[in-house]
Amino acid sequence: xxxxxxxxxxxxxxxxxxxxxxxxxxxxxxxxxxxxxxxxxxxxxxxxxxxxxxxxxxxxxxxxxxxxxxxxxxxxxxxxxxxxxxxxxxxxxxxxxxxxxxxxxxxxxxxxxxxxxxxxxxxxxxxxxxxxxxxxxxx
Amino acid sequence: xxxxxxxxxxxxxxxxxxxxxxxxxxxxxxxxxxxxxxxxxxxxxxxxxxxxxxxxxxxxxxxxxxxxxxxxxxxxxxxxxxxxxxxxxxxxxxxxxxxxxxxxxxxxxx
Numbered sequence: 001x002x003x004x005x006x007x008x009x010x011x012x013x014x015x016x017x018x019x020x021x022x023x024x025x026x027x028x029x030x031x032x033x034x035x036x037x038x039x040x041x042x043x044x045x046x047x048x049x050x051x052x053x054x055x056x057x058x059x060x061x062x063x064x065x066x067x068x069x070x071x072x073x074x075x076x077x078x079x080x081x082x083x084x085x086x087x088x089x090x091x092x093x094x095x096x097x098x099x100x101x102x103x104x105x106x107x108x109x110x111x112x113x114x115x116x117x118x119x120x121x122x123x124x125x126x127x128x129x130x131x132x133x134x135x136x137x138x139x
Numbered sequence: 140x141x142x143x144x145x146x147x148x149x150x151x152x153x154x155x156x157x158x159x160x161x162x163x164x165x166x167x168x169x170x171x172x173x174x175x176x177x178x179x180x181x182x183x184x185x186x187x188x189x190x191x192x193x194x195x196x197x198x199x200x201x202x203x204x205x206x207x208x209x210x211x212x213x214x215x216x217x218x219x220x221x222x223x224x225x226x227x228x229x230x231x232x233x234x235x236x237x238x239x240x241x242x243x244x245x246x247x248x249x
Contacts, residue, residue: 014162021158021190039190039221040228046192050161097230100200105193105229112228 056084083127159195168198186217
């Protein structure tokens with residue numbers, strides 16, 4: 001029995017990110033995840049969804065993506081799946097924060113917050129999947 | 140996110156409230172940059188910011204970079220805990236000047 005078992009689809013539009021974040025916050029809060037940890041997990045998931053909107057669907061306000069979150073007492077896993085054209089996973093880079101420039105922090109944030117991050121192209125190149133896992137702080 | 144701009148002591152105080160995300164950060168960016176383009180030093184009040192993502196941080200970085208190009212002061216005030224956590228994650232908490240008040244920001248340098 002999972003402590004969190006959440007699955008929801010969202011339109012791939014920036015204006016719908018706030019609703020997605022509110023929904024996942026609700027699920028994390030109901031599971032008793034402490035605020036700072038919850039904020040970090042919400043940020044990582046939202047950054048992943050932003051990348052789907054901007055890069056998988058090229059900001060065209062088309063398409064959908066699905067957020068799945070499963071957690072037990074020790075670990076949480078979030079999966080963001082889309083059915084956009086397959087991305088080239090070799091093009092996804094976390095940049096150095098030593099240079100001061102406006103863009104490219106999203107992937108860096110995901111990698112800083114989560115313990116494990118994996119990108120996959122779905123079979124028959126029917127979409128993409130981003131999976132992120134983190135161990136939860138002990139209460 | 141909502142915003143308010145107050146002009147005090149020759150500076151523009153840009154007060155941002157709520158969530159600065161991919162949808163709303165273009166507005167924050169536009170307001171910060173347009174104040175700088177008008178020759179105003181800019182102090183961004185983040186005390187009521189509940190969430191900021193990489194696009195919101197990018198808007199602040201752009202403002203900081205433009206301020207340096209224009210030789211204008213730029214800073215942050217009242218950084219909320221959620222905003223500070225993200226600035227620390229981005230290792231920008233020691234890059235942006237952070238002030239206690241607009242009076243401190245607009246004081247002439249010694």
